Amino acid sequence: MxxxxxxxxxxxxxxxxxxxxxxxxxxxxxxSGKVRIGGxxxxxxxxxxxxxxxxxxxxxxxxxxxxxxxxxxxxxLDPGAWNRRGAAARGYRERVEARARELRLAVELDxxxxxxxxxxxxxxxxxxxxxxxxxxxxxxxPTAVLAPQEVDGLLAVxxxxxxxxxxxxxxxxxxDEVLAVATRVTVLxxxxxxxxxxxxxxxxxxxxxxxxxxxxxxxxxxxRWRGAPLEATPVARLAGVHARRDGxxxxxxxxxxxxxxxxxxxxxxxxNGQRTLAAVLAGVQxxxxxxxxxxxxxxxxxxxxTEEGLVGGFTITENVALALHGRSALxxxxxLDWRGVGEAALGVMREMEVxxxxxxxxxxxxxxxxxxxxxxxxxxxxxxxxxxxxxPTRGLDVKAAAAVRARIRELAAGGDEAPGIVLISTDLDExxxxxxxxxxxxxxxxxxxxxxxxxxxxxxxxxxxxDRAGGDDW
Amino acid sequence: MADLSALSxxxxxxxxxxxxxALAALGEMxxxxxxxxxxxxxxxxxxxxxxxxxxxxxAGPYAGLxxxxxTGALAALCFALFAVRLGTDQxxxxxxxxxxxxxxxxxxxxxxxxxxxxxxxxxxVAALELPLLSEIPILxxxxxxxxxxxxxxxxxxxxxxxxxFRTRWGLAVRAVGExxxxxxxxxxxxxxxxxxxxxxxxxxxxxxxxxxxLVHTGTFAENMSAGKGxxxxxxxxxxxxxxxxxxxxALFFGAAxxxxxxxxxxxSELPYxxxxxxxxxxxxxALVGWFGRARAPxxxxxPWPTARR
Numbered sequence: 001m002x003x004x005x006x007x008x009x010x011x012x013x014x015x016x017x018x019x020x021x022x023x024x025x026x027x028x029x030x031x032s033g034k035v036r037i038g039g040x041x042x043x044x045x046x047x048x049x050x051x052x053x054x055x056x057x058x059x060x061x062x063x064x065x066x067x068x069x070x071x072x073x074x075x076x077l078d079p080g081a082w083n084r085r086g087a088a089a090r091g092y093r094e095r096v097e098a099r100a101r102e103l104r105l106a107v108e109l110d111x112x113x114x115x116x117x118x119x120x121x122x123x124x125x126x127x128x129x130x131x132x133x134x135x136x137x138x139x140x141x142p143t144a145v146l147a148p149q150e151v152d153g154l155l156a157v158x159x160x161x162x163x164x165x166x167x168x169x170x171x172x173x174x175x176d177e178v179l180a181v182a183t184r185v186t187v188l189x190x191x192x193x194x195x196x197x198x199x200x201x202x203x204x205x206x207x208x209x210x211x212x213x214x215x216x217x218x219x220x221x222x223x224r225w226r227g228a229p230l231e232a233t234p235v236a237r238l239a240g241v242h243a244r245r246d247g248x249x250x251x252x253x254x255x256x257x258x259x260x261x262x263x264x265x266x267x268x269x270x271x272n273g274q275r276t277l278a279a280v281l282a283g284v285q286x287x288x289x290x291x292x293x294x295x296x297x298x299x300x301x302x303x304x305x306t307e308e309g310l311v312g313g314f315t316i317t318e319n320v321a322l323a324l325h326g327r328s329a330l331x332x333x334x335x336l337d338w339r340g341v342g343e344a345a346l347g348v349m350r351e352m353e354v355x356x357x358x359x360x361x362x363x364x365x366x367x368x369x370x371x372x373x374x375x376x377x378x379x380x381x382x383x384x385x386x387x388x389x390x391x392p393t394r395g396l397d398v399k400a401a402a403a404v405r406a407r408i409r410e411l412a413a414g415g416d417e418a419p420g421i422v423l424i425s426t427d428l429d430e431x432x433x434x435x436x437x438x439x440x441x442x443x444x445x446x447x448x449x450x451x452x453x454x455x456x457x458x459x460x461x462x463x464x465x466x467d468r469a470g471g472d473d474w
Numbered sequence: 475m476a477d478l479s480a481l482s483x484x485x486x487x488x489x490x491x492x493x494x495x496a497l498a499a500l501g502e503m504x505x506x507x508x509x510x511x512x513x514x515x516x517x518x519x520x521x522x523x524x525x526x527x528x529x530x531x532x533a534g535p536y537a538g539l540x541x542x543x544x545t546g547a548l549a550a551l552c553f554a555l556f557a558v559r560l561g562t563d564q565x566x567x568x569x570x571x572x573x574x575x576x577x578x579x580x581x582x583x584x585x586x587x588x589x590x591x592x593x594x595x596x597x598x599v600a601a602l603e604l605p606l607l608s609e610i611p612i613l614x615x616x617x618x619x620x621x622x623x624x625x626x627x628x629x630x631x632x633x634x635x636x637x638x639f640r641t642r643w644g645l646a647v648r649a650v651g652e653x654x655x656x657x658x659x660x661x662x663x664x665x666x667x668x669x670x671x672x673x674x675x676x677x678x679x680x681x682x683x684x685x686x687x688l689v690h691t692g693t694f695a696e697n698m699s700a701g702k703g704x705x706x707x708x709x710x711x712x713x714x715x716x717x718x719x720x721x722x723x724a725l726f727f728g729a730a731x732x733x734x735x736x737x738x739x740x741x742s743e744l745p746y747x748x749x750x751x752x753x754x755x756x757x758x759x760a761l762v763g764w765f766g767r768a769r770a771p772x773x774x775x776x777p778w779p780t781a782r783r
Contacts, residue, residue: 282659302659307656308658308659311648311653311657311772313652313771314649318645322646325646335642336642336645
């Protein structure tokens with residue numbers, strides 16, 4: 001990186017963008033390798049030290065104190081805000097205002113930031129990072145929460161920072177933003193740098209291909225698509241579903257039908273409504289508008305295993321019981337057939353090769369991968385006619401991930417008794433490997449890919465929300 | 475055998491003082507097991523005492539007990555509607571319910587009976603002497619010559635232990651308290667479970683209050699709950715959220731209070747309030763984990779859902 005450069009860092013989810021940014025920002029230490037600033041190899045052991053060396057970071061999630069005013073937030077981490085006795089330095093406010101004017105950042109300094117909109121908070125966050133005049137400004141997906149006009153404003157500010165001689169690293173997963181502002185770009189895929197190039201000498205399709213990998217999934221290897229519908233009536237059906245998450249519109253008119261024995265793959269960049277779609281399909285969130293016809297019992301492998309999948313303080317057996325407690329075979333009135341539940345738990349542990357000291361071990365004491373196996377195995381057991389799997393192999397090693405995929409395939413091939421399966425995954429390879437049909441979830445809308453369009457390129461383009469009418473000439 | 479009869483009467487007093495604590499604490503234990511800490515329990519106790527008094531005057535002592543249960547449950551319902559349904563801060567809401575209840579019950583009492591200063595006389599719930607069991611030396615009269623609420627408390631402990639750890643209802647209750655998100659994902663109705671558990675806790679606290687007015691004193695006085703609801707919350711901690719532990723802790727608190735009265739009667743040199751303070755020190759020790767692993771339910775005190783849709 002050189003002064004005046006804006007470097008775009010792009011890649012799919014889990015490609016390692018945030019990890020790389022955190023290492024540069026001093027928040028994580030590299031296992032090996034060196035960070036050099038100004039030609040000197042440095043060891044960054046914390047955000048404060050990184051700041052002292054001239055690296056400032058704007059986080060993906062705001063790091064502002066909501067009840068403080070903008071000025072208080074900016075002063076909080078800036079040594080220049082305080083005089084030697086720790087009192088507020090004279091003229092600090094004027095310096096902040098001058099800097100804001102220089103960058104043409106419209107900031108509200110006297111309101112508690114909690115009451116401001118995300119765009120206004122973002123501007124304070126950026127100004128806070130820029131107050132000590134850093135040599136390197138890191139932004140981790142700063143545009144994820146912004147409206148389009150706000151994005152343009154932010155990109156303009158970044159250009160002014162670079163023009164003034166600063167170096168900017170912009171982590172993003174939206175191609176167009178990077179192309180609009182960056183001078184150079186690096187593409188990461190699965191923790192490796194696959195491409196670094198001048199923006200002037202590259203194109204959107206080249207970058208998209210580098211991001212998702214150039215392998216084209218041929219129908220012969222990936223599709224079990226049988227052409228004809230397996231059964232006339234779907235086990236689950238969504239029509240015109242609108243739903244909100246944390247007050248934001250997450251799903252906008254989603255329609256989906258799932259039949260027994262098919263695997264419906266839903267690809268997409270994280271944050272396009274996946275979590276809400278899964279919650280609606282699992283029957284734990286009611287849509288604000290539209291219809292959701294679901295079977296009474298749905299297997300659900302939630303993305304957030306530790307929060308939604310397991311009760312950490314419960315034993316493995318109790319966790320299995322919790323998911324299966326509605327099962328008529330395992331209860332009579334208020335009684336639970338604990339022996340039956342215990343056997344089911346041991347079955348899950350055998351099936352998924354869970355490493356544990358026994359079924360009475362607390363789920364919270366298991367390693368992440370083993371927790372995941374318990375959830376996956378249990379939900380396989382629970383899914384009578386319908387299973388929702390959210391990134392079911394995330395966090396698993398290669399062998400375990402392959403085993404889970406094989407089990408999903410087996411489940412779907414189970415003939416008349418097979419459940420309908422919705423696979424929501426940000427791993428495009430996984431979707432292409434397993435799914436009979438592929439849909440792309442982008443900005444809360446579902447787009448069905450035609451069977452001939454099931455290539456990395458076509459899906460990658462749909463995932464990024466590129467114009468589908470544009471044909472193949474990009 | 476003067477010592478023996480002194481011991482016996484001390485035990486009778488200890489159990490008598492421990493029973494309302496055990497009742498209120500068993501209810502609060504169930505409430506806390508769903509992740510709700512009802513600081514307003516004191517409110518349920520005082521409403522139970524007043525409801526018990528009014529019910530007993532109208533229709534006899536047992537109707538009074540039933541009335542106390544209902545008024546206690548209603549007070550807890552008020553708390554639950556805010557803290558569970560609307561997701562308000564549990565500590566602040568509970569404090570408001572407690573202070574409001576102490577004021578309201580006083581107002582109702584004064585408007586009904588006037589501020590005459592003459593103690594109200596209520597029909598009391600007589601002790602039921604269980605044949606055979608009450609003839610066990612020393613412990614017999616203490617445990618088995620008590621009024622009906624004591625026997626309810628004895629039966630509740632095993633019943634709740636079984637419900638909590640053996641049935642699917644108990645599983646749902648504990649899951650909601652440990653991890654409401656996971657419970658929700660498993661199809662357990664989080665809000666309803668918390669509401670019912672809170673009302674159940676209030677009902678038992680109301681019974682404890684009615685015990686105060688109809689068994690213990692035979693009268694009603696403003697603020698007569700005297701912190702029993704708060705003590706019950708400490709009892710839950712000392713009992714480590716387990717039914718048997720809670721009963722043992724309640725009897726221990728009862729014994730400490732009885733000892734304090736005994737010391738006053740004996741003119742001891744020891745400052746008697748010391749024995750009132752002792753159980754609280756032990757509660758703190760229980761929280762720190764000196765008596766083995768004591769862990770509050772993971773979701774205790776946090777409203778759910780955390781981010782409202």
